[in-house]
Amino acid sequence: MSGSSLKILIADDSPTNQKQLEAVSRRAGHQAILANDGQTAVDLYQAESPDLVFMDVMMPGMDGIEAVRRIRALPTDKWTPVVFYSALDSMQDIVRGLEAGGDDYLAKPATIPILQAKLNAYSRLLALQKKELGYIEELKSWRQDSEEQSRLGAHVMERLTDAEGLRDPMIQSFNLPAETFSGDLLCAARGPGDVLNVMLADATGHGLSAALSAMPLTQAFYSMTAKGFPLSSIAEELNRKLKALLPADRFVAATLASVDVRNQTVEVWNGGNPDAVFLATDGRVSMQWASNHPPLGVLPAGLFSSTTETVVFHEPGQLLLCSDGLVEAEDREGRWLGLAGSLDLLVAEDDPERRFGALRLGLERHLAGRAGRDDISCMLVKVPIERRRVVRFEPPTPTHQGHVAEWQLSLAYSAPELRYIDVVPAVLGFMTQVEALKPHQGTLFLVISELFNNALDHGLLGLDSSTKNLIGGWEIYMQHRSERLAELISGRIALSFLVHEYEGRAVLDIDVSDSGPGFDYEAQMRASDLAANDTQSHGRGLALVRGICSDLVFSGPGNRVWARYPL
Amino acid sequence: MQIASEVAGNKATLNLNGRFDFHSHRDFRAAYENALGETGVREIEVNFRAVDYLDSSALGMLLLLREKAEATGKSVVLAGLQGTVKQVLDIANFGKLFSVKG
Numbered sequence: 001m002s003g004s005s006l007k008i009l010i011a012d013d014s015p016t017n018q019k020q021l022e023a024v025s026r027r028a029g030h031q032a033i034l035a036n037d038g039q040t041a042v043d044l045y046q047a048e049s050p051d052l053v054f055m056d057v058m059m060p061g062m063d064g065i066e067a068v069r070r071i072r073a074l075p076t077d078k079w080t081p082v083v084f085y086s087a088l089d090s091m092q093d094i095v096r097g098l099e100a101g102g103d104d105y106l107a108k109p110a111t112i113p114i115l116q117a118k119l120n121a122y123s124r125l126l127a128l129q130k131k132e133l134g135y136i137e138e139l140k141s142w143r144q145d146s147e148e149q150s151r152l153g154a155h156v157m158e159r160l161t162d163a164e165g166l167r168d169p170m171i172q173s174f175n176l177p178a179e180t181f182s183g184d185l186l187c188a189a190r191g192p193g194d195v196l197n198v199m200l201a202d203a204t205g206h207g208l209s210a211a212l213s214a215m216p217l218t219q220a221f222y223s224m225t226a227k228g229f230p231l232s233s234i235a236e237e238l239n240r241k242l243k244a245l246l247p248a249d250r251f252v253a254a255t256l257a258s259v260d261v262r263n264q265t266v267e268v269w270n271g272g273n274p275d276a277v278f279l280a281t282d283g284r285v286s287m288q289w290a291s292n293h294p295p296l297g298v299l300p301a302g303l304f305s306s307t308t309e310t311v312v313f314h315e316p317g318q319l320l321l322c323s324d325g326l327v328e329a330e331d332r333e334g335r336w337l338g339l340a341g342s343l344d345l346l347v348a349e350d351d352p353e354r355r356f357g358a359l360r361l362g363l364e365r366h367l368a369g370r371a372g373r374d375d376i377s378c379m380l381v382k383v384p385i386e387r388r389r390v391v392r393f394e395p396p397t398p399t400h401q402g403h404v405a406e407w408q409l410s411l412a413y414s415a416p417e418l419r420y421i422d423v424v425p426a427v428l429g430f431m432t433q434v435e436a437l438k439p440h441q442g443t444l445f446l447v448i449s450e451l452f453n454n455a456l457d458h459g460l461l462g463l464d465s466s467t468k469n470l471i472g473g474w475e476i477y478m479q480h481r482s483e484r485l486a487e488l489i490s491g492r493i494a495l496s497f498l499v500h501e502y503e504g505r506a507v508l509d510i511d512v513s514d515s516g517p518g519f520d521y522e523a524q525m526r527a528s529d530l531a532a533n534d535t536q537s538h539g540r541g542l543a544l545v546r547g548i549c550s551d552l553v554f555s556g557p558g559n560r561v562w563a564r565y566p567l
Numbered sequence: 568m569q570i571a572s573e574v575a576g577n578k579a580t581l582n583l584n585g586r587f588d589f590h591s592h593r594d595f596r597a598a599y600e601n602a603l604g605e606t607g608v609r610e611i612e613v614n615f616r617a618v619d620y621l622d623s624s625a626l627g628m629l630l631l632l633r634e635k636a637e638a639t640g641k642s643v644v645l646a647g648l649q650g651t652v653k654q655v656l657d658i659a660n661f662g663k664l665f666s667v668k669g
Contacts, residue, residue, distance in 0.1 A: 204623045205589065248634040249627030253659070272659045294660040298630060324623075324658070374622070 004130075006030045006123060009050040011041035011067065012085070013059045017108070021054050021085070024115045028123070038062025042070045050080065052122050057086035057097065065100045072101030079129060081122050085110070153208035157182065160218045165189035170196060170259070170384075172356040175377040176325075183210020184323050184377035187218055189225040192428065192445030194262065197225040197234070200379050201254040201296070202273060202323040210375075213250050213297070216241050227425040228445050231258045232306035235269045235296070239304045242297030251297040255289075255321045256308075261386055262540075265474070266319060267310040271295045274327045274339050278383070279355075280317040283347035287311050312474040316385045318352060325376035331366050341366075342378075356380045404436050404506035404567065410496040415488045418456065424449045427495060436499055436506060436567055444508075444565070447548055450541040451512040451561055452493065454524075457481060459516030459559050460491040465527070491515050499567070506567040507550075511560070518557025525554075568618070570598045577609040587621040587652075592628065599632045603639055611636055612668070616647030626659055633665065644668050 010021045013036050022032040033048055035041040037059045045053065053071070057064040068082050081104065084097040089107035097105050106118060165188035166173060175182050185201040199221050203213035217238050224234045235256055242252055253272030260267070266287070268276050272295035278287035289309055299305075322342065329337040345362035346355045359378065409430055413423055428445055431437045437444065457463045461484040467477045492515040499508050528542035546552050551564040568585035579602035587595075602611050613629070615621075629645075636643045646668040648656060656662070 202623070204627045247631075249624075249631040251623075251627065251630070253623070274658065291658045291660060294663055298664065324655075 004127070006051040006126060007033065007048060008119075009033045009035065009041065009044055009048065009053045011035040011038070011054065011059065011064060012056040013037060014056070017056065017085070020112070021115065024112060024119060028116065028119055030119070030123075036060075038064060038067035041067045045071050046074065051126055052119075053080060053082040054085050055082055055102070057084060057088050057093070065096060068097070068100045068102055078133060081125070083118065083122070149208050153211045156215065157185075157211045160215060161186060163187060163189070163218070163222070165222075168196065170382045171198065171379060172382075173377070173379040174360060176372060176375065178325070178372050178375050182375040182377065183214060184325065184375040185214040185217060186377055186379055187221050188379075189222050191225050191258075192228040192442045193260070193449065194442065195228075196259045196261075196381070197221070197231065197256070198259070198321065198379060198381055199254060199256050200273065200321040200323060200377060201252050202325070202375065202377070203252045204250050209250075213242070213246055213252050216245055217252065217254070217296075224425075228428060228449070229422050229425045231256055231267050231269055231308050233422050233425075235271075235308070236301070236304060236306040239296045239299065239306075240301050243300060243304075246297050251295040253291075253295040253324070257319060257321060257381070258308075259319065259381055259383055261384060263312075264314070264385065265310050265312050266383060267308045269293070269306065269308045274322055274324055277320045277339075277343065278311070278313065278317055279320060279343070279346065279352075280315055281352050283350070285343065286313075286315070286317065310475070310478060313383060313385075317383050318355065319381040319383055320346070320378070321381075322378040323375060325372050325374035326363070326378050328374060329363060329366055329372050329376055332368050337363065337366050346380075352382075404499060404501055406501075407434050407436075407499040408497065410494070412492060412494040414492045415490050418460070418491065418493065419485060419488055423493075424452055427452075431497065434499065437508065440508075440565070440567065443548055447510065447545050447563065447565060448495075450545045451510065451563065452495065454541070454561070455493050455512050455514035455516070455559070456485075458519045458524075459514035460488060460493070461485060462516070465524075502564070508565040508567055510549075510563045510565060513556075513560040516559050518559040521554035521558040521561075524558075568594065570594055572598050572601060574602070574605055574608060577607055578612060579605060579608045579610070580612045580614055582614045582617070584617040585619070587615075587618050587625040589622065589624040591625065595628050595632075599635070603635055603641065608641060610642050610644060612644045612646050614647045615645065615652045616649070618647075618652050619650070621652055621655055626655070626661070629661070629665070642666065 008025045008030050010018055010032055012018045012021070018034055022034065025032045033044055033050060035044050039062045041055065055064040055068055064084065064086065071082065082102045083104040083106055084102045085106045085108060086093065087108040094105045161175065166186060168188055168190070171188050173186050175184050175186055183203040183205065187199040188196065190196050199217070201214050201217055203210035220237050220241055221234060224237060238254070255273040255276050256269045257276060258267040266278060268289040270276055270289050270291045271293035272291050276289040277285055280286045293305055326342055327336060327339050342359060345359045349355045349358040363376070411427060413421065424445065427448060428441065431444060432441050458465070461481060463477060463480055463484070467473045470476070494513050496511045497508060499506065524542055528546060545563060549563040549565050553562045554560065555562065568583055568587050568591040571582040571584070573580050581598050581602065599611065602608055611632070633643050644666045645656065645661065648667060
């Protein structure tokens with residue numbers, strides 16, 4: 001390969017020599033630039049930046065040695081070979097030339113074939129250099145792109161993970177990235193019923209690609225939590241989204257949990273993460289949720305299972321979620337910390353408040369200063385027992401002053417919709433578009449879900465609330481509920497809402513009726529009186545609604561209820 | 568990781584050896600594409616007997632293989648599951664996605 005055309009600087013004060021070199025260069029397809037003395041050679045070198053230089057030593061004014069010294073002193077980012085072509089050919093002359101910065105020394109006069117061969121050799125070397133410079137440039141630009149993408153990824157991830165919800169006093173967490181930023185994602189937010197939803201997601205791989213897979217999750221998680229969707233619906237939507245967006249080899253292992261302090265339940269969906277663990281105050285593991293599902297984004301909607309596992313807790317404790325990075329964290333000898341090891345670190349501390357710190361410190365010791373091979377993330381959620389479980393909500397202070405625009409909404413759902421639709425979040429979606437109702441979203445969610453669930457559970461499904469008082473009764477009740485709901489083929493629930501002014505004040509009237517045979521609402525009301533004194537676990541819902549609304553009236557055989565809510 | 572592939576009748580076996588992670592990407596793809604190209608092959612067995620670790624990108628590669636195999640009417644069987652490998656596949660519930668052979 002002779003390479004492409006070169007620009008060759010020829011510095012010689014003898015026209016004969018100039019012509020000889022010029023002819024050889026031109027014949028080989030190169031371009032020649034001519035200088036008669038050292039100073040001109042330096043000037044032309046700077047102006048033309050040639051690829052190769054032939055330099056005579058003895059020239060008028062600045063000689064070739066000095067010219068090469070000056071050329072070599074110029075800043076450069078490529079190698080330009082300089083060949084001395086001189087009649088001075090003693091050992092001393094050659095050494096002096098090479099020391100000044102020459103690469104080669106050719107004695108004058110040289111034959112044309114020798115000159116041609118030299119030229120070809122340098123042409124090959126320069127072609128090689130050009131190729132390498134090309135690679136270096138390409139690498140540089142790849143690196144720049146990659147750094148830019150990392151910066152972008154880190155920025156977005158930081159925004160996504162720095163969510164207000166994680167600053168909840170019930171939550172402690174850490175997220176240690178294996179690279180500059182983590183592909184693990186922690187989210188937490190409270191739903192309208194004050195239920196705390198948390199998510200710990202671990203995307204395939206690390207770095208930007210992992211972050212890209214985790215990103216679509218946050219928006220759906222936060223918006224669905226805010227609207228009060230159940231955990232199973234959230235899991236379903238996250239899976240649907242990832243399956244639609246990601247290629248087959250990308251997925252996200254995730255644990256979703258919902259902590260409902262009012263109903264004393266913890267609900268978990270775990271797809272591909274290590275066990276979630278409920279740790280009692282005394283350090284016992286009282287519940288463990290193993291991964292029951294493939295990770296999010298693997299299965300198509302038809303095969304995906306959003307079945308969650310719920311337990312009722314009767315003692316306070318802590319819920320631990322972690323990514324496999326914690327379990328597989330290696331010490332110097334390559335031993336994994338393990339889930340058991342992590343739990344040991346936690347319970348080594350008697351005081352639950354200090355357990356998280358103990359785990360963090362123990363992990364650091366285990367890693368002994370090295371970064372984990374995988375992102376390591378962990379979340380510890382405090383699960384308290386509230387002393388007064390019932391009327392946590394005082395009747396809301398009326399917020400609406402002056403005139404309120406009248407607004408009315410009527411909805412009816414029949415059996416097929418009741419089986420598949422999350423009615424309460426859907427209804428709340430309509431209502432929160434009304435300015436006067438916006439500030440009441442949280443309490444309205446409670447009221448509407450209690451009234452709606454009463455109509456569904458007792459009116460249409462014929463469930464008996466007192467089952468909940470038995471040991472393990474809550475689980476039995478929920479089991480019956482999902483079985484009967486799946487079999488529901490007829491029935492109807494109608495809801496209507498009216499915002500208007502009553503005695504000069506803005507109010508919301510809520511009317512819920514069902515097609516069921518009605519139920520003994522007087523017994524329910526008595527139960528709610530008892531529940532207010534915290535002696536039993538059913539009837540609490542109704543007590544809550546009575547605490548919030550100014551009026552609550554059942555009518556007919558008990559299949560219709562009317563409530564007035566002050567705005 | 569080393570991969571030794573063999574084809575016997577209508578079955579191709581990929582015997583994996585070592586650590587199955589992101590760095591095995593190219594080798595694993597080359598091995599299974601070979602097997603997918605064999606028209607007589609109905610079943611591709613991935614044998615993990617000599618695998619000591621696999622990470623989530625390895626799980627991703629298995630899912631990709633599954634997708635491509637389905638498209639060509641072949642089935643994928645995971646075999647020789649033990650120790651950590653079995654644990655990782657269990658946590659990801661891959662038993663629900665692949666046939667598994669002891």
